[in-house]
Amino acid sequence: MNGKIIVITGASGALGRVVVDMAISRGAIVAAIDHASKTPASTVKLFQIGDIDLSEAAQAERAVAVAVAQFGRIDVLINIAGAFTFETICDGSNDSWERMHRLNLLTALNASRAAIPHLLASKAGRIVNIGAIGALQAGAGMGPYAASKAGVHRLTETLAAELKGKVTVNAVLPSTIDTPANRRDMPDADFSKWVTAKELAEVILFLASDAASAVTGALLPVSGRV
Template sequence: MQDKVLIVTGALGALGKVVAETALGRGARVAGIDHAPSQGPASADRIEIGSVDLSDAAQAKTAVETAAKHFGRLDALINIAGGFTFETVGDGDMKTWQRMHALNVLTALNTSRAALPHLVGSKAGRIVNIGAMGALQAGSGMGPYAAAKAGVHRLTEALANEWKGKVTVNAVLPSVIDTKANRSDMPKADFSKWVTPQELAEVILFLASDAASGVTGALVPVGGRM
């Protein structure tokens, strides 16, 4: 990661913070983009771009251009921004399906489209998306989320083929991530079986590194101990 320039979306969330801090600790420069307001001033190795709705293509493009201008280039995009709702198909609301699509698919699509012209100029352009193991076979209550994450999987594969030889595009597929929110929502679960944010960050940053030059179009399960 030394001297790499990364964009991390959803950078102020539980996983985004770990990915950003780990990358910074390994010598990368990081632009964090989030829907929440920015929490810190810009520096030579870090910039936070807050209050951005990445489901809006114009806002995504402006945020990416701000990051590229600050650092002078981009090497990798890590699309972590997303959302989850547990809702059955029969009893659910159509707005939930639209929201899941916007938060998971459109955020990744819009940011990728904005970043690709910059990434293609890097000697090692990378995109890493966040899919879900739960999208491989949806259980009860997982329909809207699983459908959206399946869309992220297909987006990953399409981009990988379209930009083959220029930019690698992969996705990690976590099971349940061990976060404070998930523990609160599932207090009776065995947390020791979940994948930790740090474990997931290690796989993400590998795919964003020079070492992953031969990997593109991959959907990599990161299931912890489940």
């Protein structure tokens, strides 16, 4: 990853922070895009871009333009921005479906569309998305989330086909990630079976690396020890 310019969305979340730190530790320079307006101070290796709603195409374009203005290019886009909701169809509303669509699918779509011209100019352009194993076969209460993540899977496959030979596009499909929020929400679960953020970050950065130059269109399960 040494010297690569990496744009990471959702950078202040539990997974985003781990990916940012790991990428920097391996020599990358990171533009961290987040919805939060209050972000840590930028450093030589980390440039913070806050107060961005990536579900709005114009804001995604602005954030990517700021990153390019700062560093001159982009080599990798890692789309981590997203959210989760658990809601049964009978007890829920369309609001949840629309929210998941915006936060999980439109964020990845808008950031990718804004970054593609710059990734095409890189000699090693990469896009890595975050899908979900739960989108392969949705269970009760998973409808809005699974539908939006299934959209991320199809987005990944379509972009991989459209950019084949120019930019690789892949997605990791985690099961439950071991985060403080998930532990609070599922206190009786066996946490030892969950995938850790560090384990998932390793796979993400592999797909972003030169070593994965022959991998595109992959939907790679990262299921922990289930």
